[in-house]
Amino acid sequence: MMFFLVGYMGSGKSVIGNKLAEILKYDFIDLDEYIVQKEGITIKKIFDKKGEIYFRKIENLYFKELIGSKNTVVSLGGGTPCYGNNMNLILESENSLSIYLKASIGTLVDRLYEEKSKRPLIAHLESKSQLTEFIGKHIFERAPFYEQSSLIIKTDGLMVKEVVDKLVLKL
Numbered sequence: 317m318m319f320f321l322v323g324y325m326g327s328g329k330s331v332i333g334n335k336l337a338e339i340l341k342y343d344f345i346d347l348d349e350y351i352v353q354k355e356g357i358t359i360k361k362i363f364d365k366k367g368e369i370y371f372r373k374i375e376n377l378y379f380k381e382l383i384g385s386k387n388t389v390v391s392l393g394g395g396t397p398c399y400g401n402n403m404n405l406i407l408e409s410e411n412s413l414s415i416y417l418k419a420s421i422g423t424l425v426d427r428l429y430e431e432k433s434k435r436p437l438i439a440h441l442e443s444k445s446q447l448t449e450f451i452g453k454h455i456f457e458r459a460p461f462y463e464q465s466s467l468i469i470k471t472d473g474l475m476v477k478e479v480v481d482k483l484v485l486k487l
């Protein structure tokens with residue numbers, strides 16, 4: 317069985333995915349980290365040197381490499397389900413379940429404000445209000461992809477352990 321964690325940047329995909337894998341005794345793969353390992357360069361540098369379109373191409377290639385893994389939890393990048401045919405590939409892959417970690421714009425802004433420098437798409441936004449406007453528009457475009465996930469877990473106001481408990485109950 318495979319679990320794909322889907323959601324916007326800052327929604328907790330990596331932390332929750334890691335915990336879920338620990339509980340299930342599954343392998344855990346973070347797609348961004350997988351890309352960094354394979355390419356030997358950070359995500360930020362890939363964006364800076366080669367641009368976003370190149371990133372989306374390799375993201376799609378590495379994502380496809382992971383489909384079909386056994387007993388694995390995969391945390392996808394925030395954009396992975398929203399480009400090319402990726403969301404369909406997630407939904408059509410056998411023995412797998414997609415899980416959307418849903419958070420409100422306010423929650424995401426609070427979480428991302430401190431750590432935006434690592435994230436090339438938002439690193440240039442200076443104030444919380446700029447971040448709010450950007451994330452609001454971005455989520456509006458992306459939600460139709462995220463919302464196709466098989467399970468939707470609302471995470472606002474919950475600690476990591478509470479999200480994991482809520483998730484495990486639904487599996």
Ligand code: S3P
Pocket residue numbers: 323324325326329348359392393394395396435436437
């Ligand atoms: C992106 C999200 C990032 C990373 C890249 C692009 C996006 O992953 O893949 O910076 O388009 O939302 P996280 O969601 O793990 O931060």
